[in-house]
Amino acid sequence: MTPDKDLLEAALSIQEFESAGKELLGILKKDMQLSVDSLDNKTIDYICPEDQLNYWQDDFYSQQPVTASALFKTILDRSIKLSRRGYVGHQVAPVYPISILSSALSAYLNNGMAVYEMGMAGNAMEKIIIADLAKRFGLPDTATGFVTSGGSLGNLTALLAARAHYLQRQQPSVNYQKLAIMVSEEAHYSIQRAMIIMGLSVDNILKIPINEKGQISIEQLTGLLEKAQKNDWHIFALIGCSCTTSSGSYEDLITLGHFCREQKIWLHVDAAHGGPAIYSNKYKALLAGSEAADSIIMDFHKMMHVPSLSTAVIFRTAAHHKATFSQNAKYLWEDQTSDQWYNSGKQTFECTKPMSIIHTYIALRLYGDKFYAQHIEYLYDLTKNFADLIDQHPLLELLCTPQSNIVCFRYTGDLQRINEINKHILSKIIHEGKFYLVSTSTGGNFYLRTTIMNPRTTISDLEKLLNSVVKFATSV
Ligand SMILES: Cc1ncc(COP(=O)(O)O)c(C=O)c1O
Secondary structure, eight states, rough: OTSSOOOHHHHOOOHHHHHHHHHHHHHHHHHHHHHHOOOOOOSSSOOHHHHHHHHHHHHHHSSOOOOOOHHHHHHHHOOOOOTSSSSSSSOOOOHHHHEEEHHHHHHHHHOOSGGGGGGGHHHHHHHHHHHHHHHHOOOTTEEEEEEOOOOOHHHHHHHHHHHHHHHHHHHHTOOGEEEEEEEETTOHHHHHHHHHHHOGGGGGGGEEOOOOOOSSSHHHHHHHHHHHHTTEEEEEEEEESSSSSOOOOOOOHHHHHHHHHHHOOEEEEEEOTGGGGGGOOOGGGTTTGGOOEEEEESSSTTOOOOSSOOEEESSTTHHHHHHOOOOOTTTOOOSSSSSTTTTTTGGGOOOOOOOTHHHHHHHHHHHHHHHHHHHHOOOHHHHHHHHHHHHHHTTEEEOOOOOEEEEEEEEOOOOHHHHHHHHHHHHHHHHHHOOBOOOEEEETTEEEEEEEOOOOOOHHHHHHHHHHHHHTTTTO
């Protein structure tokens, strides 16, 4: 951009778009190649928050002209790279290359989705993908749903519908403050946040202890429900985690489904992370029982490896969520009352929302559902092999046998200082930068936590991770 050029013209320039675009593609291609070439190319070049802030503050107020590609490159250099083989941290996905391109298309279109004209292709794609997923989960033909921005919002949406459904069947005199949910003690924190947003509190969350596999303890369910009912709690939903965030454990949904049907309790399945196993013949049994769910959420931006945020929210019947989100908006829709799937703003919390479904639609359309089956199977199989390495190692211990692609483990070489040493290992690994992993705590015990997200990661990479764990354990 030359200083004498009109600014609007410069920002709108198609030629500059093309040249910056080519440069960006070059930068991304080179970086992707680094991820393929060697594990030694850093996943994270850790910069402390203050230094990062100072850098960007200086940059923002700098009078120096800058090119788009220089900015792109600096942002890349100062960010964690999920595409690296050493990225085994949180459940956010390194995206497949096609999604980088569909992101550009989505940004260009910027279709807002709430009304049909503002998301003509997106609304239709959303309906198709949701119907396909509902079928895979074994839900009846009445099932319906939509895409929303993230699992946290998805859980809130489902719980709002569950409460509305419960209240429709109760006397108007029901005590709102005694409305409660039952949930695994390992449920994601978004459930608690949703309850607080709904005007309830942590007291309204009845936590169910887990068994050694990390699942809701079925033995304790009936007793806990009886106790809750004696204390006048009105249980409007039970939440099953498929799978849990901390250890990746899938619930026994078959038993939870029977329990909920018998007790007439809404079953919500939080399949934010583990839902995509439904695409794999090898692993879909982990979700057996999902057909009894009243609502299910599944993040596309986790195990479907598309850009954040994109979450399916599926209801057993349309009536379940209508009461929650039917609002009048005369400037948006002429017809306020009828159920029009193509005006998705009628059904969701969001008004303007990104057409995030195009990433999943395009990946499925180009590569087919077998691609996602392969993807899940590669990651879940690799995780099992990784867990075997840990299990066989004399100085390492698994938290539990992984059912998905999440593995928690710790170094046990010095039991006196076990938490201290494992925290030290984590910090050292992150500062070294080759790998990025995270942690979890249970019963006062600190564990290293890995989510094997990257289809480029190999068992030999993970062997090297374990070597680093042991190396840093001895450097305390
Ligand atoms: C089981 C589960 N539910 C919900 C969420 C929240 O999803 P999001 O980060 O998309 O809001 C997560 C995120 O890790 C999760 O693991």
